[in-house]
Amino acid sequence: MRPGRFIKLNEQERNALRQVYRQTKDADLCSRCQMLLLSAAGHGVDEIARLTLFDENSVLFWVDRSEAEGLDGLEDRPKSGRPPKSR
Secondary structure: OOOOOOOOOOOOHHHHHHHHHHHHHHHHHHHHHHHHHHHOOOOHHHHHHHHHOHHHHHHHHHHHHHHHHHHEEEEEOOOOOOOOOOO
């Protein structure tokens, strides 16, 4: 079990995360928002991992990235290589 690690969100940040969580069609982004909202509500990394079905390292990765980059850090970064073929 990892030590308690929580993020602090102001009301504006919390509302922005809730809005993205409700409106996005990107399941990965939705999960990331959920992780941060749970952390801000006082849930520990181990509990968030259990609730979201991600491992603790993934939860910590997204918490760290959101702290460093804010809401924009939750988006996927561009990937290198050839884009997938459309069907």
